[in-house]
Amino acid sequence: MxxxxxxxxxxxxxxxxxxxxxxxxxxxxxxxxxxxxxxxxxxxxxxxxxxxxxxxxxxxxxxxxxxxxxxxxxxxxxxxxxxxxxxxxxxxxxxxxxxxxxxxxxxxxxxxxxxxxxxxxxxxxxxxxxxxxxxxxxxxxxxxxxxxxxKLNPSGIRYRGDLIVKDYRRLFLERVPLTGQARAAVILTDPWDYAELGEHVEAWGFRLMQDDGVFHDRATVAARWFADEYQPVVQMLHQADLVGDRTEAEAYMWVAGERYRLIRTHRWDDDVIEAVRSQRMQ
Structure with a gap:
């Protein structure tokens, strides 16, 4: 009692x-x-x-x-x-x-x-x-x-506000249908960043189709972007110690934006990373 x-x-x-x-x-x-x-x-x-x-x-x-x-x-x-x-x-x-x-x-x-x-x-x-x-x-x-x-794993949901991130992530994965390891690797904390990254990948896919001279569906663009663009850039960012306390996807978005702002190019090489690093040190 x-x-x-x-x-x-x-x-x-x-x-x-x-x-x-x-x-x-x-x-x-x-x-x-x-x-x-x-x-x-x-x-x-x-x-x-x-x-x-x-x-x-x-x-x-x-x-x-x-x-x-x-x-x-x-x-x-x-x-x-x-x-x-x-x-x-x-x-x-x-x-x-x-x-x-x-x-x-x-x-x-x-x-x-x-x-x-x-x-x-x-x-x-x-x-x-x-x-x-x-x-x-x-x-x-x-x-x-x-x-x-x-479709998405409910882990990480604590409060109603967490649903916004999940909702934007679901929409992003409909636009950029990553699978397996690639799906798990691309994580953002700001829901709006998923919309921005989706736009970025679609633009990257358009340039890919122009270069290849053929049409690629969303799944192909997503897989090619992750393997040919995202992973090599993330590896360079780790080597240059530019990830910091961000997620890898957030570091990728940041450096991709800085790359175009500083050098007006879509290419990646050591000069691009060095320019971004120098800007960060100022």
Missing amino acids: NSRDTGFPRADAEHDFLRARRRQVLSRLANWLRREPDDVNIMLPFHEVVDALGWEGERRIGLRVIRLDSIVGSVDRGRDFDRRFRPTSGRVRERWERLALAARRGESIPPIEVYRVGDLHFIIDGHHRVSVAHSMRLSTIDAFVTEVRT
């Missing part, structure tokens, strides 16, 4: 709800005082996540035991609970307390229903049950799981 329990399940269920509401309000205040992003306590919307990652398919995998901390979002009830499933208002109080009372009495609680995207789970049905489980400091919950496959 919790040290704060009265021994009367109905009264304790009511106190559970009030504690959960108080924690939600205090969390909002703490975020405001720390000036953290507005979305730090907001549940991830399932449809926005899948749109950003690109839906490929789904399959039901049945009843599973899942970790409560893996549940990060909702299909359609994001406004009633925060990211940690604390109630955001008194709207859900009656049903919440009814479930809390049932849990305290040891009654059977039906499994929730979720979508699984990578290691993340999104509630279809069972928001109140998850909220009550959190308040009871449980670590797992039974759930009927439907697994959703996406």
